[in-house]
Amino acid sequence: MRAVVQRVKEASVTVEGKTVGSIAQGLLVFLGIGQDDKQSDIAYIRDKVVNLRIFNDDHGNMNLSAADLGAEILLVSQFTLYGDCRKGRRPSFNQSAPIVSAKEIYEASVTEFKASGLKIETGRFQAHMNIASINDGPVTIMLDSQKLF
Numbered sequence: 001m002r003a004v005v006q007r008v009k010e011a012s013v014t015v016e017g018k019t020v021g022s023i024a025q026g027l028l029v030f031l032g033i034g035q036d037d038k039q040s041d042i043a044y045i046r047d048k049v050v051n052l053r054i055f056n057d058d059h060g061n062m063n064l065s066a067a068d069l070g071a072e073i074l075l076v077s078q079f080t081l082y083g084d085c086r087k088g089r090r091p092s093f094n095q096s097a098p099i100v101s102a103k104e105i106y107e108a109s110v111t112e113f114k115a116s117g118l119k120i121e122t123g124r125f126q127a128h129m130n131i132a133s134i135n136d137g138p139v140t141i142m143l144d145s146q147k148l149f
Contacts, residue, residue, distance in 0.1 A: 001032065001034060001037045001041040001042065001044070001045050001105075001109075001144070001145040002031070002032040002034070002082065002142070002143065002144050002145070003029050003031050003032070003045050003048075003081075003142070004029070004030040004078075004142055004143075005028075005029050005052065005054075005140070005141045005142075006027065006028045006029075006135055006138070006139065006140045006141075007026075007027060007054050007055065007135070007136045007137055007138070008023070008025070008026060008027065008028045008074075008133045008136055009024075009025055009136045010022070010023065010024050010025070010133070010134050011023050011026075011074045011131065011133035011134070012131075012132050012133075013074065013076055013123040013124075013129050013130070013131050013132075014129065014130045014132075015123070015129055015130075016127075020122070020124050020129075021074055021076075021122050021123055022074070022121060023073065023074045023119065023121050024072055025069075025071055025072065025136070026071035026072035026074070027049060027052075027071060027072075027073045028073075028076070028133050029049055029073055029075050029076065030076050030081060031045070031076065031077055031106065031109060032077075032078055032080070032082050032096065033079065033082075033096065033097040033105045033106055033109075034082055034095055034097055034146075035096070035098075037097060037145065038105075039108070040145075041105075042105065042108055043112065044145045045109070045143060045145055046112045046113050048143050049066070049073065049113075049143070050065065050066050050067045050073075050113070050118065051065045051066075052065055052066070052141060053065050054139050055068070055071065067118070070118065071118065072118065072119040072120075072121065073113060073118055073119070073120050074121045074123075075109070075110060075113055075120060075121070075122050075123070076122070076123035076129065076131060077102070077106045077123060077125050077126070079093060079097075079102065080093070082096040099126065102125075103125050103126070106125050107125075110122055
């Protein structure tokens, strides 16, 4: 499982002109589901995202997490995080999970994130989404449950 985590002042996702999720200060998380992802990958990513110390404390140092601040999280499915561009000019998505299992894992991820007690908003799985955000910093972190980076 892969995640791109952006610290934002606000973010929203719209589908067919309707806002389906929006947050104030918090984290915009793009979540990619890989072929072999399972519960342990979900738990790893959720724990990392919720507890990443990427918010500033009173001294301007990144010492606080979303959990510390009660920040909000907008979780958006993005299979293109598994795009492999090493060959040719068109990305290969062979490492992305098939739609049915990806949807199950994404929904389980949403449930796991909601168990954190933070406000969790989502996009819509397999929809064409428009994402609007005001990045704060900018601060962008990439995570991989296999610890490839």
